[in-house]
Amino acid sequence: MRLSNSTAANLPPEVARFRYERGQQRIGIVHFGIGAFHRAHQAWYADCAMNAGERDWAICGVSLRSSDVSEQLQPQDGLYTITTGADEATRLIGAVREVLQGSVDADAIIARIADPACRIVSFTVTEKGYCRKADGALDHSRVALSFYPLLARGLAARMASGAGGVTLLCCDNLAANGRVLADLFGQYCTTHDPDLADWFTNECRVPSTMVDRIVPRADLARREALADKMGVVDQGAVFTEGFCQWVIEDDFAGPRPGWDAHGVQFVSDVAPFETAKLRMLNGAHSLIAYAGLRAGHGFVHEAMADPALRNMADQLMRVEALPGVPETQGLDLTAYADVLLERFADPALGHRLAQIAMDGTQKIPQRWLDTALACQEAGKDCPAIVAAFDAWLWHLADARFVDDPLGPELTSLMANRGRGAVIARCFTDPAPLWPGYASLADLFHTLQAPPVTRAPWPQSQPR
Template identity: 55%
Template sequence: MGGSRTRKGSHLQPGQAGLSVVRLSQAALGGLATHVARLGYDWQAQACGIVHFGIGAFHRAHQAAYTDAAMAAGDRDWRITGVSLRSGDVAAQLDPQDGLYTLTERSGEDASTRLIGAIGQVIVAPENPSAVIAAIADPGTRIVSFTVTEKGYVRAADGSLDWSNAALASDAAGNAASRTIYGYLAAGLARRRASGLPGLTLLCCDNLADNGRQLQRLMTAYLERTEPALADWFLRECRCPSTMVDRIVPAMTDADRDWVAGKIGLVDEGAILTERFTQWVIEDDFAGPRPRWEAVGVQFVADVSAYEAAKLRMLNGAHSALAYLGLERGHAFVHQAVADPVVRPLIEKIMREEAAATLAPASGIDTFAYADRLLDRFSNSALQHRLVQIAMDGSQKIPQRWLEPLAINQAAGRMCPATLEALAAWCRHVRGDSRPVDDPRARELADIWKTKGATGISAALFGENGQFAATWVASPSALAFLDQRLA
């Protein structure tokens, strides 16, 4: 604990003048800069009540930060057991630090930092799958939450479970080591049922439309195929509330960590930089106890759909458009792309006109004011939010961000030229001839491009029998628009 380190790729080296090489940990807290807000509770005395799949930067900036604040406000025994489904990177960041990390909110020259103690442990699932199942089955666990990104739900193009996926097929076959969230959940829930323990709340915090219902539908489909009796118990005893989460959290770089070290006086390999804005809206439908998140700003509502639709279509839709349009014009960061005089008008049109037109007037959302606030957030140059980070996994994102709004507008007789410009940029991106494509369907999409070419790609993707026809079948005029942009 608290030793020195040399990080590959970092310009911070042990002994460099003015910079600490002592690592954040319980033993090293005496060296933490006085301006860093300390924990307001005995974090080591708290039991874990939440298991979280996908313990990346967003979770630590959002749900873990809210949970930490709730415990500081007097709630108890809600620390989080994090689960990494693939990489051991987060465990390597947090385990040597006793689970501690700092969260810095930054806007312009203004920054404030607080210590977070909500993470109890991090399990690397491939290395210790039995520990994941045991954590789900633990009597103290009440909630299992998820930020596994859209592709973590292993969906086919029509939204159903993709049974052709090798990892899902392996889990369904009953192989010893689970590889998907469904395999781990099924094993943990079966153990709970056998022990007479109550069901759990499964809390999806990913950018899926109606995410709670989707998770319930997908989990039920998995259990009905693999263990029908457990499916009945799951539907009876567990709950899957829908949520809307919102916070911009760029991926950390070594330079970011070195900047944090200079500010806090200790090396923090788990440090997170984020914006000041944060929002979490949750459907109030839990299977059992939950943290008193409402005491620290979480909104509990009967229906999250209006919040969810506005965020998915205006914020996330604009983010994806900035990514593909901005990358084409040589930009690296969101704040650069939104300042581009060619890109910005398209982003404004997507938000203020095309996406806003799909939101129910009864929602009460002031879409113009919301767009203003989003543009301010996108322009925050203190957050180095990389466009390539947003561009990842586009095939999993565009259905809810662009194609659903396109379908709604098309049914109302409205054309969406700005969204179609962004969609054309995505099509060119997945052609893969300018940069590597990070997408679970990258090879398939590249093959379609080779087979169909510029004159047939639009119909192959968005026509009547296209790859995305389950969400949107483009009108002849929309296909002609895309064909022109892709020629």
């Protein structure tokens, strides 16, 4: 029996639940990319706000390609649970009113964006979902299946009806993500609807944000244990840590939820928080992922129990990344590093290294290379970044764990021409994979190429 409106009333008392009437809450947020992270983060905050008495911040989730999330949540009337922390406290979330699929529900998605009740359109589509070329410009050849056409048609309908602008909230790991999204969508509109481009610039706002919560993929055992606990099956369940952070530039086109009452920080400048997260948390996470897989580990907590890997992560965060993060009120970087090491070591999370290792070509510049440039400019070495890059090269040579848009190209290049050719492709080719980082090529060319050793697939991480 599935979780739904009809079965939720029979959940055991240890499952906390919302107090608001879902049917009386209008949809105020349209969200593209309604995966586990969104359900554990932005939707959780929306649920908190409505539970505290705010109205009309219910969510219409949009799944652009896969029907998986729609199939998980629609039979459950949008309901799902979030289980947090080592004590596995479970709470029923009612913020998601509907889930639409881009390939079949285009008209309904456009109507939701055009509805005057909609005041925020938000995104967790991952770095690759923004369809950027290597130079940062919009790749128009890839936008057909992205969010851009649906967003443009929805905003064009608002423009025609006089409904007014909305706030676009990018919740992905992109440096200056608000400015990036505004620029990319502006490029799309300039090509497809110049009138909309002017209206968008004048009427809409795109604040930058920083989001942080570790949300591992839920395994079958945890789902089965949850079903036993609740007496119903929840196909949309998410499991996460107790820690949650959201920092938002306070620049909205209209009303916003009172998320600050639930821990969200509204600030004038997100950049220091964003830089700290990308270079310290995300940078160390990627180091642990590639070096941990090479060492035969399956989970983050296993890699953190390896003294050599823990020391590398600590070196990257405190010695190499931290000095390049701007100081700002409310951000204690030494304490931040302490908390990150504690979070990474938590075995209750069960965060798989292979999940973090995905899409490396989309992540490495902001996670490692910006730190390496800052060290280079300061005349300092960055051995942890060098070791991390070496582990990524091993990852390409090993090839078992690679899940990346450019994976086929780079694994083939590595197999046929070796590490030097991969480094040249990344930094110094006429059209390099990562423009602007050519000065780092020599740093990584000095790496000695050890033989590729295929550690056994970790027992804790079956294929």
